[in-house]
Amino acid sequence: MPVTENDSIVFHGDLRQLLGKVESGEMIPKLQASHAPMCKFFTAYYVISGIRHVVPLVHGPTGCPLYMSDFVRTRECCEIRGIPLEPTACTALDESHVIYGGEGKLLEAVKEAYFKYHPDLIVILSCCCSGIIGDDVESVAREAEKVVGCRVLALRSEGFGGDFRSGYEDAFRLIMDVMEPPEKTMKRTINILGARWGPPPTEFSWDMDEIERLLALVGIQVNAIIAGGCTVEQIKHAREVELNASWCYDWGQKLGDLMQERFGIPYSRTGQPYGPAATKEWLLGVATPLGMEAEALTVIEREMREIEPDLAYLRQALSGKTAIIEISEFPGPIRALSLARMASEFGAHPVVINVHPYTIKERMPSIRFLLESGVNPEIILTQGLFRLGSFRSSKETEEELEAIVQEYDDAIFFGNSGRFPPCPVVNLTLMNPAFQPQYGFVGIKNIAALVRQALENKDLPRSRLFRGMLYGTR
Amino acid sequence: MEQGNKAPRTAPSPPEKCTDPYLRCAFNGAAQTALGVSGSALLAHSPQGCEYLVNNAFTSQECDYMETVTLCTKLCVDEIVHGGEDLLARTIREAKELPISALFVLSACGPEIVGDDINAVCETLQPEVKFRLVPIECAGFRGSQYDGIDIALDTILKRLVQGSGKKIPDSVCLIAPHANANPTWTADLAWVKQVLTRLGIRIVATLTHRTPLSEIERAASAETSLLLSHDAGQKAADYLSDAYGIEQICRGIPLPIGMTNTQRWLTALGERFDVLSTAEDMVAEGERMVTATCRRKWPMARFLYRTPAAIIADATIGIPLVRFVTEEMEMTPELIALYTSQRPVRELLEQELKSLNLSPRIAYGTDVYRTRSSLLEVQPRVVFGSTIERHAARGLPVAYIVEVVRLMRLFRMINREYFGYTGILNLFECVQNEWIIGWRSKERRYEAKW
Known part of the structure; x- marks a missing residue:
C-alpha cells in the first residue's frame, strides 16, 4: 500500500474497514450539497415502468413524471429498445389541490387512465406534494379498483421519503402483491x-x-x-x-x-x-x-x-499488475467490486478508487455478502469525492487519480476513457455496445479484447480535445 | 393575404384529470431562467430528485460545468417534518467561498408546502456572504415550466434591476429567449442579436442567457423590450413597461420563422428604430440568399405540395411555422396542437389562421394522449413535432415526422436557428433529411456476390 492518507486521500484501507467506518458514521459526507443521486420517486418509477402494459400514474405536478417521460419512456425505451410509446400519466397537481387535497382528482384520473390506455395494471405513485398534503393514495386505489377492470395499486414514493434504494425496494415489495398463490410448480x-x-x-x-x-x-x-x-x-x-x-x-x-x-x-x-x-x-x-x-x-x-485463448491472454496480461478500478465513473459500485474479484482471479492486485460512502451505506447487505464471498479489495477514497458541487469535483478526482496511479508499479486502469491516468486504460463503459456484454463467458471475451486494446495501444496519444472538454485546459 | 371566413375546428378540451404532459413544472422553468445568469450558482432547496430538473435546465441553457455549480439541500423526511430552513442556511454557508456574483435559491414543492421561508433565510444570511442571495419561490405545483420562467423573471427583475439611470437611445432588452422549444434555441437568440447589431440597436440585457448580473441591473435603461417567446415572458415585458416605461416592440407579430414572418418582424424593427431601409436591405439580401441556396440545393419539400400536415409544438415555434409550412413549403396544416393555451397564444394563432384562410383542427394545451388521438382523427401525412410524435404516430399513415422541437433522436453539434433566413434553410434541411430517411430502402432484394 504505497499510498498514505493525506490532504487528498481521505481513506485508504480495505472494503471491510471502509464498511466499519461507514457503519460507525465516520465516513458520512459533511457537505450537504455534495453528491445527489436519484430520489425515491424516480427509482420506484423505474421498477414499475418495467411491467408491460402498466400505467404508472404519478399523483403530483408535471415536473416529476417529465424526466421519466423523456428519459426513460421516449429515449431509452422507444429509441433504443424497441418499446412502444407508453403513457407517463400524471394528475398535474396545482396550488388548489395542494390546499384542498387531490384525492377526488386522483380517483377520476384512475378511471380516465383505464379508459384511455386499457392497461393491465395501474400503479399510483405519490410524490412530494401528495405525500405532504396527506392524500390517501391507498384508499383511492382500493376504491378505484372497484370501478375499473384491472388491479390498481398505490406506492408511497415521495422523493423526500427515503433514499433511492428504498424506491426500488418498496416497488419490488408492491409487485409481490400482484403475485397469486401457485396452482402448480x-x-x-x-x-x-x-x-x-x-x-x-x-x-x-x-x-x-x-x-x-x-x-x-x-x-x-x-x-x-x-x-x-x-x-x-x-x-x-x-x-x-x-x-x-x-x-x-x-x-x-x-x-x-x-x-x-x-x-x-x-x-x-x-x-x-x-x-x-x-x-x-x-x-x-x-x-x-x-x-x-x-x-x-x-x-x-x-x-x-x-474462451481458453482469452483466459490465457488475461492471465498473461494481468498477472502481477495493479488493477486500479474506479467506481465513481464506472457504472456502479457492485460491478466495480465484481471486476475487482475478476482482476484478482487473473493475478492482478485490485485497488478500487472512490466508492462513495453513501453508496456503501445504501448497499450494506450486498457489501456484506461480497465480503463473505471473499471480495475485500484495497480501497482509496479521495478528497474530490467530498467536495461541494457535483461537477467541479470531477477535475479534482481526475488529478487525484493520476497521482495515485503514479504510486503503483505496473498499473492498469479499469474504468472508462473519460480518465487520463498515466497507464493503460481499459474502457469498460457500458455506453459502447461494441464490447458488450461484460457478464458471462462472452463477457470474458469482450473484457479480454478491451484489455488487449489498452495494452497494445498504451503509447498512442490521448485526446487533448476530450481532456480539455472534461477537465479544462491547463 | 386573403381574408377567409372558415372557422378553425378547436378540439373541445375535456376536463382531463389524467394527463401525459409535454411541459415540465414551474421549478424547471425557474431553474432555466436562473441558470441563464452567468457567474452565478443555483441552490435547489428540495429533495434530491428535483436536482434532475435542474440538470435538465443546465443543459437547456448550455451551461459549462467548469463554470456553473448547482447545489441541492437534499431534503429528507426530517426536514419535511421539522422544516428545512436550518439545512438551507447550512448549505448556503457551505457555498460561501464560491467565486460567484449571485446564488439563486429555488424552493420546490416540499419546502413550500411545509412553509420554509426561503426569503427570510436569504435575508438573514445575506450579510455573511459576498454574493447576492436571490430566493425564488417556484414550487412545481405553481404551474408549468413557462409559469416558472415568469415567476423567476418577476423575482429577478424586482430584486436585481436598479431603477435609476438614463435611457439608452435605440436600445432593447431581450426577454425569455429560452422559452423556445428549438432544442438549440441559443442560435435563434444569436440571430436576433446579429440582426439588432446590424440595425444599430443596442442590447442592454438578455433575460436570460449568459447574462452577467450587471446587465440585469441595467435593464431599466433599455428603451424597448423584445419578447422572444410566445409562451412566456409577457409578464416581464408588462412589468418593464409599467415600472420603467419600457416599450414592447414587435408585439402581436409571430416570431421570425419563414420569409413572410421574418419580413414582418424586421420591418417592424426597422420602422420603430427609423432604420427601415437597412431592414429592407436585410430582407432583400436574405430572400436572395435563401432563393439562390434553394436553387442550388433543391429542397425536396417542394414535392410535398398541399400535403396534409400537423404542427405539434410550443407556441413560439408552432405559430410561426403555420405560415411557413403553408406559404413557403406549400403544405396544408390540418392539425395544430400547441403545448400552451393562454389567451394571447389563441389570439395570435387565430389571427394567423384567419389571415391564411386555414381551418385546421386545433388542440391547445395538448398532451401526448390528445396528440395521438388528434393524429388518429386527422391523419396528416407530415408531422412537424418531436421525437414523441415519431413514436406516438406508430401505426398511423404518417409518412414523415419532421423533428424540429425537443429532439431526442437527432443530434446537433452546431446550434441551428429557425429564426431568419438561415433558419428557413435549417428547417428545409430537417424536412429533406426526413424525406431521405423515408425513402431509404429498408430491405435488399438480393445479396451482393462480393
Missing part, C-alpha cells in the same frame, strides 16, 4: 429479480441476454424478469417457479429474500457473473438447486474451452 423454471429502468430487461440488455443464453443452454426456463419487461400475467405466476435468481445480487437481494420469507421460494445468492469463477458460481447457483448441476457443468466446460 413450473419445473426447471426461475424468475430473474432486480431488473429495472423500463420495459426492456435491464439497464443494458446485453448482460441479461448472456444470462438467458447460458440458462437456455443448461435447459432452464425463465418465467419473468422482474421488472424488466415482464407481463402482469407472468408476475401473477411468479410463485410457481422453483427458484429465484438475480442478474445482480444487489438489486435482486431484497425481493429474493422477501419472496423466500413470505412464499418459501429459494433464492440463489450469487454475485454478478464477472469472470470465470463468478460465472461458474452464478450458473451452478441456479442449476444445482434445480437438480441440473451436471448439465450446467457440461455447459461451463464447453464454454470455458471456447
Whole structure:
C-alpha cells in the first residue's frame, strides 16, 4: 500500500474497514450539497415502468413524471429498445389541490387512465406534494379498483421519503402483491429479480441476454424478469417457479429474500457473473438447486474451452499488475467490486478508487455478502469525492487519480476513457455496445479484447480535445 | 393575404384529470431562467430528485460545468417534518467561498408546502456572504415550466434591476429567449442579436442567457423590450413597461420563422428604430440568399405540395411555422396542437389562421394522449413535432415526422436557428433529411456476390 492518507486521500484501507467506518458514521459526507443521486420517486418509477402494459400514474405536478417521460419512456425505451410509446400519466397537481387535497382528482384520473390506455395494471405513485398534503393514495386505489377492470395499486414514493434504494425496494415489495398463490410448480423454471429502468430487461440488455443464453443452454426456463419487461400475467405466476435468481445480487437481494420469507421460494445468492469463477458460481447457483448441476457443468466446460485463448491472454496480461478500478465513473459500485474479484482471479492486485460512502451505506447487505464471498479489495477514497458541487469535483478526482496511479508499479486502469491516468486504460463503459456484454463467458471475451486494446495501444496519444472538454485546459 | 371566413375546428378540451404532459413544472422553468445568469450558482432547496430538473435546465441553457455549480439541500423526511430552513442556511454557508456574483435559491414543492421561508433565510444570511442571495419561490405545483420562467423573471427583475439611470437611445432588452422549444434555441437568440447589431440597436440585457448580473441591473435603461417567446415572458415585458416605461416592440407579430414572418418582424424593427431601409436591405439580401441556396440545393419539400400536415409544438415555434409550412413549403396544416393555451397564444394563432384562410383542427394545451388521438382523427401525412410524435404516430399513415422541437433522436453539434433566413434553410434541411430517411430502402432484394 504505497499510498498514505493525506490532504487528498481521505481513506485508504480495505472494503471491510471502509464498511466499519461507514457503519460507525465516520465516513458520512459533511457537505450537504455534495453528491445527489436519484430520489425515491424516480427509482420506484423505474421498477414499475418495467411491467408491460402498466400505467404508472404519478399523483403530483408535471415536473416529476417529465424526466421519466423523456428519459426513460421516449429515449431509452422507444429509441433504443424497441418499446412502444407508453403513457407517463400524471394528475398535474396545482396550488388548489395542494390546499384542498387531490384525492377526488386522483380517483377520476384512475378511471380516465383505464379508459384511455386499457392497461393491465395501474400503479399510483405519490410524490412530494401528495405525500405532504396527506392524500390517501391507498384508499383511492382500493376504491378505484372497484370501478375499473384491472388491479390498481398505490406506492408511497415521495422523493423526500427515503433514499433511492428504498424506491426500488418498496416497488419490488408492491409487485409481490400482484403475485397469486401457485396452482402448480413450473419445473426447471426461475424468475430473474432486480431488473429495472423500463420495459426492456435491464439497464443494458446485453448482460441479461448472456444470462438467458447460458440458462437456455443448461435447459432452464425463465418465467419473468422482474421488472424488466415482464407481463402482469407472468408476475401473477411468479410463485410457481422453483427458484429465484438475480442478474445482480444487489438489486435482486431484497425481493429474493422477501419472496423466500413470505412464499418459501429459494433464492440463489450469487454475485454478478464477472469472470470465470463468478460465472461458474452464478450458473451452478441456479442449476444445482434445480437438480441440473451436471448439465450446467457440461455447459461451463464447453464454454470455458471456447474462451481458453482469452483466459490465457488475461492471465498473461494481468498477472502481477495493479488493477486500479474506479467506481465513481464506472457504472456502479457492485460491478466495480465484481471486476475487482475478476482482476484478482487473473493475478492482478485490485485497488478500487472512490466508492462513495453513501453508496456503501445504501448497499450494506450486498457489501456484506461480497465480503463473505471473499471480495475485500484495497480501497482509496479521495478528497474530490467530498467536495461541494457535483461537477467541479470531477477535475479534482481526475488529478487525484493520476497521482495515485503514479504510486503503483505496473498499473492498469479499469474504468472508462473519460480518465487520463498515466497507464493503460481499459474502457469498460457500458455506453459502447461494441464490447458488450461484460457478464458471462462472452463477457470474458469482450473484457479480454478491451484489455488487449489498452495494452497494445498504451503509447498512442490521448485526446487533448476530450481532456480539455472534461477537465479544462491547463 | 386573403381574408377567409372558415372557422378553425378547436378540439373541445375535456376536463382531463389524467394527463401525459409535454411541459415540465414551474421549478424547471425557474431553474432555466436562473441558470441563464452567468457567474452565478443555483441552490435547489428540495429533495434530491428535483436536482434532475435542474440538470435538465443546465443543459437547456448550455451551461459549462467548469463554470456553473448547482447545489441541492437534499431534503429528507426530517426536514419535511421539522422544516428545512436550518439545512438551507447550512448549505448556503457551505457555498460561501464560491467565486460567484449571485446564488439563486429555488424552493420546490416540499419546502413550500411545509412553509420554509426561503426569503427570510436569504435575508438573514445575506450579510455573511459576498454574493447576492436571490430566493425564488417556484414550487412545481405553481404551474408549468413557462409559469416558472415568469415567476423567476418577476423575482429577478424586482430584486436585481436598479431603477435609476438614463435611457439608452435605440436600445432593447431581450426577454425569455429560452422559452423556445428549438432544442438549440441559443442560435435563434444569436440571430436576433446579429440582426439588432446590424440595425444599430443596442442590447442592454438578455433575460436570460449568459447574462452577467450587471446587465440585469441595467435593464431599466433599455428603451424597448423584445419578447422572444410566445409562451412566456409577457409578464416581464408588462412589468418593464409599467415600472420603467419600457416599450414592447414587435408585439402581436409571430416570431421570425419563414420569409413572410421574418419580413414582418424586421420591418417592424426597422420602422420603430427609423432604420427601415437597412431592414429592407436585410430582407432583400436574405430572400436572395435563401432563393439562390434553394436553387442550388433543391429542397425536396417542394414535392410535398398541399400535403396534409400537423404542427405539434410550443407556441413560439408552432405559430410561426403555420405560415411557413403553408406559404413557403406549400403544405396544408390540418392539425395544430400547441403545448400552451393562454389567451394571447389563441389570439395570435387565430389571427394567423384567419389571415391564411386555414381551418385546421386545433388542440391547445395538448398532451401526448390528445396528440395521438388528434393524429388518429386527422391523419396528416407530415408531422412537424418531436421525437414523441415519431413514436406516438406508430401505426398511423404518417409518412414523415419532421423533428424540429425537443429532439431526442437527432443530434446537433452546431446550434441551428429557425429564426431568419438561415433558419428557413435549417428547417428545409430537417424536412429533406426526413424525406431521405423515408425513402431509404429498408430491405435488399438480393445479396451482393462480393
